Amino acid sequence: MNLVARDLVLSFESSCDETSVAVIENGNKILSNIVATQIKSHQRFGGVVPEVASRHHIEQITGCINDALKEADVTYDDLTSVAVTYGPGLVGALLIGVTAAKVVAWAHNLPLVPVNHLAGHIYAARLVEPIEFPAMALVVSGGHTELVYMPEEDKFEIIGETRDDAAGEAYDKVGRVLGINYPAGKPVDELARKGHDTFKFPRAMDSDDNFDFSFSGLKSAFINTVHHADQIHEKLSREDLAASFQQAVVDVLADKTDRALKEFPVKQLILAGGVAANKGLRERLTKNLQAFKNTKLELVPLSLCGDNAAMIGAAGEMLYRHGARADATLNADPGLEFEWLKDEEK
Amino acid sequence: MKILAIDTSNKPLSVAVMDNDQLLAQTTLTTHRKHAEFLMPVIEDLVKKSDLAPADLDRVVVADGPGSYTGIRMAVTAAKTIASTLGIELVTVSSLLNLALNVQKDNVLINPIFDGRNQNMFTGLYRWNDGEIETVISDQHINLEKWLHLIAEYDQQIVIIGDTDSFENDMRSALHSRLVVGQSLEGIPSAAKLGQYGLSQSPVSNVDAVVPRYLRLTKAEADWKKLHPNEDTHNYVEKV
Numbered sequence: 001m002n003l004v005a006r007d008l009v010l011s012f013e014s015s016c017d018e019t020s021v022a023v024i025e026n027g028n029k030i031l032s033n034i035v036a037t038q039i040k041s042h043q044r045f046g047g048v049v050p051e052v053a054s055r056h057h058i059e060q061i062t063g064c065i066n067d068a069l070k071e072a073d074v075t076y077d078d079l080t081s082v083a084v085t086y087g088p089g090l091v092g093a094l095l096i097g098v099t100a101a102k103v104v105a106w107a108h109n110l111p112l113v114p115v116n117h118l119a120g121h122i123y124a125a126r127l128v129e130p131i132e133f134p135a136m137a138l139v140v141s142g143g144h145t146e147l148v149y150m151p152e153e154d155k156f157e158i159i160g161e162t163r164d165d166a167a168g169e170a171y172d173k174v175g176r177v178l179g180i181n182y183p184a185g186k187p188v189d190e191l192a193r194k195g196h197d198t199f200k201f202p203r204a205m206d207s208d209d210n211f212d213f214s215f216s217g218l219k220s221a222f223i224n225t226v227h228h229a230d231q232i233h234e235k236l237s238r239e240d241l242a243a244s245f246q247q248a249v250v251d252v253l254a255d256k257t258d259r260a261l262k263e264f265p266v267k268q269l270i271l272a273g274g275v276a277a278n279k280g281l282r283e284r285l286t287k288n289l290q291a292f293k294n295t296k297l298e299l300v301p302l303s304l305c306g307d308n309a310a311m312i313g314a315a316g317e318m319l320y321r322h323g324a325r326a327d328a329t330l331n332a333d334p335g336l337e338f339e340w341l342k343d344e345e346k
Numbered sequence: 347m348k349i350l351a352i353d354t355s356n357k358p359l360s361v362a363v364m365d366n367d368q369l370l371a372q373t374t375l376t377t378h379r380k381h382a383e384f385l386m387p388v389i390e391d392l393v394k395k396s397d398l399a400p401a402d403l404d405r406v407v408v409a410d411g412p413g414s415y416t417g418i419r420m421a422v423t424a425a426k427t428i429a430s431t432l433g434i435e436l437v438t439v440s441s442l443l444n445l446a447l448n449v450q451k452d453n454v455l456i457n458p459i460f461d462g463r464n465q466n467m468f469t470g471l472y473r474w475n476d477g478e479i480e481t482v483i484s485d486q487h488i489n490l491e492k493w494l495h496l497i498a499e500y501d502q503q504i505v506i507i508g509d510t511d512s513f514e515n516d517m518r519s520a521l522h523s524r525l526v527v528g529q530s531l532e533g534i535p536s537a538a539k540l541g542q543y544g545l546s547q548s549p550v551s552n553v554d555a556v557v558p559r560y561l562r563l564t565k566a567e568a569d570w571k572k573l574h575p576n577e578d579t580h581n582y583v584e585k586v
């Protein structure tokens with residue numbers, strides 16, 4: 001019998017195309033993490049259709065709650081708090097999780113903790129090992145590419161972000177040109193491993209004196225190369241195209257991260273988000289980090305890179321301790337962002 | 347039996363708490379379409395002011411559509427989660443039927459209308475029979491012209507309520523003096539009437555499976571279905 005009081009968060013995630021509910025013990029142990037994915041449905045349309053996503057979330061939500069409690073072998077009475085993603089994401093999708101979480105908090109008189117989806121991605125690292133501060137996170141996903149500096153556990157400060165497409169978005173668009181359906185990250189990564197960087201696509205902003213990214217130029221260069229070859233009936237190697245694209249993405253992400261680590265020495269670098277599952281990126285950062293003796297690399301495990309509620313519970317427990325609370329008026333905030341690092345802190 | 351009734355199908359928000367058919371508390375707002383922000387605070391407030399705790403509730407009655415997609419999703423998500431998390435009964439009622447309950451008149455046909463844009467409407471036809479409301483033509487998303495065709499065969503007076511503005515002139519040209527435009531208050535849903543009606547209905551057997559009554563596919567799905575007429579559209583969501 002466990003005599004120590006357990007802290008149990010029931011957490012919700014529904015910002016895009018996954019409905020997920022989890023139970024997290026003491027902020028770092030997954031008791032359950034139910035994920036209902038809609039990928040198959042949206043593959044019909046070649047990408048996520050927001051109205052379809054909302055409709056699927058509502059089909060899944062209560063079933064996911066029941067499964068999460070059952071698998072964790074807990075009841076509502078055992079819970080300490082409810083945590084929920086309230087942004088960023090698709091508003092109609094977010095609202096399903098937010099509404100369900102508000103209901104559960106009200107019905108069982110539990111505190112409600114609002115969680116930024118990206119804080120969730122970063123805090124997935126905590127489900128493997130404690131995060132040490134100051135820390136840096138490179139968050140790369142279908143909707144986001146940013147470098148986040150964390151001086152303390154509840155402080156998230158953007159030091160650089162994409163000026164146009166997110167890395168994952170670029171993968172999906174390039175995938176389409178290669179005849180690969182959404183989500184294209186994994187297949188393009190696999191294809192890239194069989195080819196070589198023969199096309200030398202541009203590395204946008206790589207030498208700029210900031211930590212921002214840009215992928216639209218790379219995407220256009222890729223598309224132009226393929227279209228030009230089509231016009232003169234030349235057949236290009238899909239493997240080399242994928243490898244050249246991936247190399248350009250990885251170079252920019254890794255170089256900017258290197259520069260950030262030099263300016264902000266941290267104890268840990270966390271690689272998080274859906275694109276963090278990319279093998280090419282994981283290998284490159286592992287190699288680069290050898291030059292930073294005092295910085296430990298924390299690769300979020302593949303199973304927790306995609307959207308899931310376990311990561312929201314991990315961040316939710318931390319935010320709860322720091323007093324974050326929402327009431328019944330909590331709304332979805334589709335454009336929610338971390339604050340930029342203030343100049344005087346640099 | 348303590349009942350919580352919710353209708354946020356369109357711009358108005360209406361919530362009521364009932365003890366059987368006795369109204370304990372009701373709030374109806376028509377000014378904002380801020381259901382995401384207002385729905386839960388209103389529910390909390392009314393349950394509390396009825397001297398009840400959430401656990402005292404026995405049944406949730408929800409107007410599950412048709413209506414604005416976001417509106418019906420807010421109500422249905424709240425209602426099914428309340429029923430599921432408290433382990434209580436859930437009754438779903440057509441939002442059009444709930445509006446029809448406002449017209450307490452015999453020997454007329456009641457025609458609630460929600461604007462579906464571009465001369466389309468979400469609508470149905472109802473009448474009272476021996477104190478019970480009954481469906482004459484079931485709810486559907488339909489073009490005005492086709493609807494006029496459907497209702498042409500009835501010779502009773504037709505009372506239109508709800509989003510009547512965009513349709514009134516065309517309907518009058520077709521129905522002449524048979525058309526009666528309902529009073530504006532009859533076009534606003536009442537959660538108390540919804541709760542009272544829901545008292546007599548049987549609860550759903552599977553709360554988890556409840557989804558809004560959209561009555562219309564998304565455009566993406568409709569286009570896709572045209573290209574894939576025989577595809578099974580179930581099982582698109584997988585637990586991983």
Ligand SMILES: [Zn+2]
Nearest residue numbers: 141274306307
């Ligand atoms: Zn994400």
